[in-house]
Each structure stands twice: as structure tokens, then as C-alpha cells.
Amino acid sequence: xxxxxxxxxxxxxxxxxxxxxxxxxxxxxxxxxxxxxxxxxxxxxxxxxxxxxxxxxxxxxxxxxxxxxxxxxxxxxxxxxxxxxxxxxxxxxxxxxxxxxxxxxxxxxxxxxxxxxxxxxxxxxxxxxxxxxxxxxxxxxxxxxxxxxxxxxxxxxxxxxxxxxxxxx
Numbered sequence: 001x002x003x004x005x006x007x008x009x010x011x012x013x014x015x016x017x018x019x020x021x022x023x024x025x026x027x028x029x030x031x032x033x034x035x036x037x038x039x040x041x042x043x044x045x046x047x048x049x050x051x052x053x054x055x056x057x058x059x060x061x062x063x064x065x066x067x068x069x070x071x072x073x074x075x076x077x078x079x080x081x082x083x084x085x086x087x088x089x090x091x092x093x094x095x096x097x098x099x100x101x102x103x104x105x106x107x108x109x110x111x112x113x114x115x116x117x118x119x120x121x122x123x124x125x126x127x128x129x130x131x132x133x134x135x136x137x138x139x140x141x142x143x144x145x146x147x148x149x150x151x152x153x154x155x156x157x158x159x160x161x162x163x164x165x166x167x168x169x
Contacts (some may be wrong), residue, residue: 004017006125007119009137010135022145039070040070046072046103046104047102048074048075048103048104049074049105050067050074052107052108053084056130063106075097107131114131
């Protein structure tokens with residue numbers, strides 16, 4: 001089973017089935033964290049690049065740890081000290097990274113809509129790790145998952161990270 005969307009750009013794009021699949025998958029991986037060996041080969045032979053144009057230690061480290069525990073090969077890109085400082089465009093920067101045969105991009109950017117813009121120009125899946133004042137869908141899903149664990153359901157609840165209802169469409 002897979003999500004109905006190629007990119008995870010926002011939770012508005014997710015169906016009820018998508019959110020239920022995320023919750024079921026999270027339940028399974030939560031059990032993995034209780035094991036002595038916390039790594040599984042789910043993303044073996046998958047290369048993921050974390051492209052951060054904005055500082056965010058906790059978000060970057062959370063993604064990197066999850067990716068490694070799922071068996072992915074991980075690359076981290078930070079805009080500071082890169083060709084971005086010399087004027088390289090977002091598309092050029094990401095295309096240079098993709099030339100290394102990357103399978104997925106996790107992106108954090110201070111500009112609202114940057115992951116949506118990039119999704120129109122590249123062919124690999126993008127996970128939005130926060131874009132300006134717009135949305136942080138993985139945090140919203142984590143909030144909803146925590147609400148579900150604590151209260152038994154997300155129906156009719158709101159996630160502060162998403163600023164929209166957690167009740168799936």
C-alpha cells in the first residue's frame with residue numbers, strides 16, 4: 001500500500017486512507033524502537049537527501065535518524081557554505097544533487113511554497129519539512145498521531161502545526 005500522492009507537501013493533499021496508512025506504519029515502527037536493534041531494511045538501497053535552506057537542528061536530526069533507522073543512505077545539504085551563497089538557484093542546486101542518483105528529497109525552506117515549486121520541476125518525491133509560514137506536514141502528522149494515541153481519535157481535533165482540522169477529508 002502507498003500514499004495517493006507522490007509528494008508530501010501538505011496534509012490537505014492527503015486522503016483519510018493516506019492518514020490511516022501513516023498511522024498504521026507509525027504504529028509498526030514504534031514497536032521497532034523497543035527492540036535492541038532499532039534498524040530495519042525498509043529503505044535499503046534508497047538514497048535520501050535532506051536539503052535544508054533554513055536552520056532547524058531538531059527537524060534535520062529527526063529526519064536523519066529516522067532515515068538511517070529505516071536503512072536509507074543519507075546525504076545532508078545545508079545552504080550555508082554552498083553554491084547557493086554565490087547565487088545558484090534552487091532548481092540548479094537540487095538538480096546538481098539529483099545527478100548523484102538521489103531517490104527522495106526532504107526539504108526545509110524559509111520561503112512559503114518552495115517545496116511546491118520544486119515539485120513541479122523535479123521527478124523524485126519531496127517531503128516538506130517546513131516551508132516558511134505555510135506548513136510542516138510531518139509535524140502535523142506527528143501531532144495528529146500523538147492526539148490519536150492520547151485521546152483515541154483525531155476526529156474533530158485540530159493540530160497547531162497544521163492550522164487546519166485533523167479530521168481527514
